[in-house]
Amino acid sequence: MQETSLYMPVKRFLESLEFTVKGEVGGCDVVGLRDGEPPVVVICELKLQFNLELVLQGVDRAASCDEVWLAARMSARGKGREHDRRFRALCRRLGFGLLGVGSAGNVELLLSPAALPPRRDPRRRSRLVDEHQRRRGDPVVGGGSRTPIMTAYRQDALACAAAMVDGPKRPRDLKTISPRAANILLHNVYGWFARAERGVYALTDVGRAALQRWPQPAP
Incomplete structure (x- = not known):
C-alpha cells in the first residue's frame, strides 16, 4: 500500500469543502485553493500512519498556507495514533486538522483545523498559489515522489x-x-x-x- 492510495479520498473530501485540489504542488502532497481575494490555501500531507514525521511535515508547511491537514490510514485494530489523546492534543495546539482514511476509501474528520494567528511566509505562499494556478488540470497523484513531477x-x-x-x-x-x-x-x-x-x-x-x-x- 502506498501513500498515493490516500490521495483520491482526501481530494474528494476537500472538494466537498469547495477547494480546487491538485497533487504534488511545490513539494506538498495535496494543495487546495478556494476562491477569494486572496484565495484560501490548504495543504494536506499524507502518510500511511499518523506519526511524528507527519506532524513535522505539517509544521514545515504551515507558513505557506491558511490551513494544514494531516491524513493517514485508520488503524485496523483501533490502536493507532489517531486514538491517542496526546497526539490529538498536539495537533490541536498546532491548529492542524486530522483526516482518517478507512480501508474502503471513506474519510473520517478526526479534528478540524483551528484558526491560529497569522504565521505565513508570503513568498512561499505566493509560489505555491502561482504553481497551482498555472498547472493544467491535476496531472500528479499526491503522495508520490519517485517519478518526475508534472509541474x-x-x-x-x-x-x-x-x-x-x-x-x-x-x-x-x-x-x-x-x-x-x-x-x-x-x-x-x-x-x-x-x-x-x-x-x-x-x-x-x-x-x-x-x-x-x-x-x-x-x-
Missing part, C-alpha cells in the same frame, strides 16, 4: 515541444501556447530543444522521446 513549467515545455513536431519554430510562434516560451527555449532545462539557426529552435530526439512518454493533444 506547470514541464506542461508548458511539453506544449511547446508538441507544437514543434512539424518543424522548427521561433519563440514568437509559440507565444500563444505559453507566455514563457522564449524562456523555455533559451534555458532548455530538459534538453528538448536545440537552436537550428539564429532565433529559431528545433525539437531534439530527447524532446521527441518526452512526447512519447507524455503524449500531448494537437495544438
Whole structure:
C-alpha cells in the first residue's frame, strides 16, 4: 500500500469543502485553493500512519498556507495514533486538522483545523498559489515522489515541444501556447530543444522521446 492510495479520498473530501485540489504542488502532497481575494490555501500531507514525521511535515508547511491537514490510514485494530489523546492534543495546539482514511476509501474528520494567528511566509505562499494556478488540470497523484513531477513549467515545455513536431519554430510562434516560451527555449532545462539557426529552435530526439512518454493533444 502506498501513500498515493490516500490521495483520491482526501481530494474528494476537500472538494466537498469547495477547494480546487491538485497533487504534488511545490513539494506538498495535496494543495487546495478556494476562491477569494486572496484565495484560501490548504495543504494536506499524507502518510500511511499518523506519526511524528507527519506532524513535522505539517509544521514545515504551515507558513505557506491558511490551513494544514494531516491524513493517514485508520488503524485496523483501533490502536493507532489517531486514538491517542496526546497526539490529538498536539495537533490541536498546532491548529492542524486530522483526516482518517478507512480501508474502503471513506474519510473520517478526526479534528478540524483551528484558526491560529497569522504565521505565513508570503513568498512561499505566493509560489505555491502561482504553481497551482498555472498547472493544467491535476496531472500528479499526491503522495508520490519517485517519478518526475508534472509541474506547470514541464506542461508548458511539453506544449511547446508538441507544437514543434512539424518543424522548427521561433519563440514568437509559440507565444500563444505559453507566455514563457522564449524562456523555455533559451534555458532548455530538459534538453528538448536545440537552436537550428539564429532565433529559431528545433525539437531534439530527447524532446521527441518526452512526447512519447507524455503524449500531448494537437495544438
